[in-house]
Amino acid sequence: MNKLFITLIFITMSTLSHSQRDWWKLSEKETKSLVKEWESTQVKSDTILNNLGYAFSHGIGTEQNYEKAFNYYSKAADNNFPIGLNNLGDMYKNGNFVQPDPKKAFLLISRSAYLGDLYGMSNLAECYEVGIGISANIDSTIYWYQKAAELGHSPAQNDLGTIYLLGEIVEQDFVLAKKYFELAAEQGESTAIVNIGRIYRQGLGVSKDFELAHEYLKLAADQNNPFGLFEYGNLFYNGEGTEKDLKKAAEYYEKSADLGFINAQVSIAYMYENGAGVKKNDSKAIFWYEKAALQGSSYASERLKILKKN
Secondary structure (H helix, E strand, C coil): CCCCCCCCCCCCCCCCCCCHHHHHHCCHHHHHHHHHHHHHCCCCCHHHHHHHHHHHHHCCCCCCCHHHHHHHHHHHHHCCCHHHHHHHHHHHHHCCCCCCCHHHHHHHHHHHHHCCCHHHHHHHHHHHHHCCCCCCCHHHHHHHHHHHHHCCCHHHHHHHHHHHHHCCCCCCCHHHHHHHHHHHHHCCCHHHHHHHHHHHHHCCCCCCCHHHHHHHHHHHHHCCCHHHHHHHHHHHHHCCCCCCCHHHHHHHHHHHHHCCCHHHHHHHHHHHHHCCCCCCCHHHHHHHHHHHHHCCCHHHHHHHHHHHHC
C-alpha cells in the first residue's frame, strides 16, 4: 500500500535454522556463507530453493540476479511450495526478469494464500484492493487482510489498520485502526509503531500527546525505519513536545532520505538550499532534489530548474 500510512512488505523466507527476521540480522559474512552452502547442496529442499530465490532477488549474500531468483522460485513453486508461489507471483506482479503479468501474478499469489501462506494472504488482499489481475473487490480485500491479521500476521495487521485509519474503502474507524496497529507493534512491526506515533502526534481518534508520539517515533527511528526517522525529525523541526531543533531535524531527515523516502529527500534538499539546520549547500540540495524528482516529486523538479539556472 503506497500510502502515507504505509506498510513494508517482507517476503516470507524460512531458512534452515533462521526465521526471516533472523535472516535480516545476519552479517554479510554469514549470509554469503549460507548462500554458498545452499548453492552447493546437491538435493535442495523447497525451503532452500526459496531462500536462494530470495537471496538473488534482493542481493543478500550475493549479487542481485533476478534470472537466478526467478529460476529458484519457479522450482519451489512447481512443488506447490506456498512461499515460493507468493514470491514468484511477486516477480510477475513487479516485472522482475519477466514481463509484468498481473493475471499470472494473481493466480500464483492466490494459490499461495489458499495453501495458508500469510504473506500470500496479504498479497492477495492487495491484489483485490488495487485490482491486480482481477477487478478490485472491497469485501475480498478486507476478508484476506482480516484472515492474515487474525492469524497474527503483523504486516496484514498494519495494512488493516491503515485501511480503517484512512477510511477510503471502508468507514473510517480510528479505534479499529489503533487496535490493529498495536497488535502489529507488539510484534515489532516498525511501521505500525510509526503509525501509532503519528496517531498521537496528530490526535487521530485520541487526544494529542507529543510525549507518547516521541516515545513511539523514537522507537521506530532507532530501528532505522525510514518513515520513523522522518516523523521523528518532524517533531524537532516543528518543536512539538520538544524545543525546536533544526539541526536534529536535518540529521533525521538525511538518514531517512538515505533510505529512499521521498518526503525526507525533499525536506533535506530544502534545508540545504536554505541553510536551515545545516550549512547552505546548493550541490547537496540539487543532489537530494534529483533523488526526489526521480521518484516523481514535481516540487523537486521545479526547484531543480531554479537552482540549475543560478
